[in-house]
Amino acid sequence: MRDTASPFEFDGPVPLDCMINRRAEADTIRAWTHESQLMALVAPRRYGKTSLIRKIASEGEKVGLMVVTADLFEVASLSDLVLRLERAWAQHTPEELRPTAGKILSSAQAGVSISGAGFALTMADKPTTDPEPALHALLELPAQLAQHRPGRILIVLDEFQSVAGVPEAQALIWKHAWQQRQSVSYLFAGGGPGMLSTAPDDRERPVGQMRTLQLDRLPAAELREVIKDRFAARNRDVSDVVDGLVAASERHPQRTMLLAHLLWQEVPAGERATTDDLEAAITAALRQVDAEARATMSGLTVGQRKVLRAVAEYGTPMAARALRALGLPKTTAQKAAPHLVATGLIEDTDQGWRVIDPLLARWIRTNYGTRA
Template identity: 25%
Template sequence: MPNPFYLQEVPVDAPFCNRAKELKELQSYAESGANVVLFSPRRYGKTSLVKRVQRALADKGVVTIFADFFGVASVDDVAMRLAKAVFAVTHSTDSLWKKALKTIRSFRPVLKPDLQGGISLSVEPSSSGRSGLTLLEETMDSLTDFINTVHCSVHVALDEFQEIVILKEALQVEAAMRTRVQQKQASYFFIGSRRRILLGIFNERQRPFFQSAINYPLRALPNGELVEFIAKQFTENRRKCTQDMAREMVSWVGCHPYYVQKVAFFVYELSGKVTVEAIRQGIEKLILSERPVFEATLQPLSPHQRLLLQALAKEPTQKLLASDYIQKHRLGSVGGVQHSARLVEGLDLIEKDEETGFWRLVDPVFAMWLRKQAEERV
């Protein structure tokens, strides 16, 4: 029996825990033509959720465009990904495909057989020779034409949208996109996990996208539903798992959607019955498997920033700048802590819990790994 737990984005037809309220609200925003900024820490399920929202919209006849900006390398690349997203969603519907071919003037699609026996789609710039901002503007204008031509609602999801800020023309890119987005023929979702950067684009007064979208935070999954969900996946797939054991797994990783699935994945592989020992081994495997990510996260940080992370991994605090906390964790001066905290917060590594006011690490497994580093098994 295949392992029922997912390590990648959850396919739209796979079991999904809760998010009923979010699905309903996001779908309703999309239907009313609103723009939304959907944000959360990494791997909380934003992409999986938006794919589901788009599936529900598509079932109602909405044309749903999904472009991922992760790793964009240039303004041309942004334009190319937008054009590709339009061709990707239209290629299976003859009438839409024709409209896309007619309206998307800046790129032409290239369809080729792929190694798995399917068809792969890429795009090539058309012969106009335009590049940079002019190409992006032309592509956004083409997108507007496409939207006007299809005579039905259109929803556009731009995943990892904050990546555009690394481009040297970032502000002009924002301005060019904002002008066209505000023409309001479609609903746009801007999605991302680098919360400071993403929210900066929409909430800083001097930026083109200022207050142009609804801020929509995605929280961790609710404990009760997640426990039920995990126990059900085990028992429906021939493994014994009590509610208590499911609760144990969920509490180790603080209701973090990705880590819960991953630890459950390992536990499923390890044993026919979920036991405390199997969970312990699953957590070990989880930490080991994430180690390269954590090492790469620490690598560019200064010694003081690392020290601050270690302190917060060991002891979250409401009083980050209190002298006894600073002394206890040998953090030096108040100014130094302020400076490092600002930087690591900007990287989304630490956050202040809105309810409790405690500063802590955003990633519970990263915190576990840091604590483990300070211990030696004897």
């Protein structure tokens, strides 16, 4: 009977003791918090950004760094932003500071509270409530709390690219972050090269001075060792296929763990993994991403779909053979490629173009391949 208790976490943030090779990145962010500059953490989806933030918060607490993380994914309005920030403070404010934070928010008379439910109750009682005073109160809270504790406060605004959909909020956030930088650090985290496109770049608040850390794919050598060690610790041997697994995952953090997990399902205890086992794991992975891949393709224009296919199959959106095979006008490719880059589907690297998600690329080649 096969042991299905896989040691590979792939669904959601990774437990701190399972993280691979993010020590340098965590140390860099912590060092930057002591500088009076804004910070950005940029990474595609599923690169371990949220896991890294949790690591920074957990380790920061041990050295007196207070970390407040707000998840802004798909934030829809000023009121929604207020709710997200209020919940973040309710969740992350240390017990010894809760009375002080509560008094500060109460004195603002903006309908927010340290309990995390104040503004929701305010809106339920009066749906036409203007959220801007509440937003100001929450954005001013870090600097006010900093006067009541030693050490710095780190505010993490995760999935910050979503704020682009709430333009009136952006100027307020940048203004408060810049003004508070002497006592409060801000980390803007999100995906896509356009995440910081709305940052002010003027003499008073130069975005060019922002510290930016781009999360890369994981090192192949370390991935191979971790995968082999976790299999070996449970009496399984993947020495013959680990190179193929890492090649198939293209060192993508989450996709590597997913393939390792699915390979685990194929290899009984006491056995040695074969290439057939690896192929079975890859096939299972393609089945698992099928619905997501179809939704991704359906959400694109015809031209964008063709460019995505061109990159997946030919490694470039401009290859003459790709343009001919897909009936893709060069002008369409030139217009569509930047959109796919901005949405985090493809990237132009020193090694050339590629689809960021290796399983999406393989799914495209498997289902729509035009190359012999």
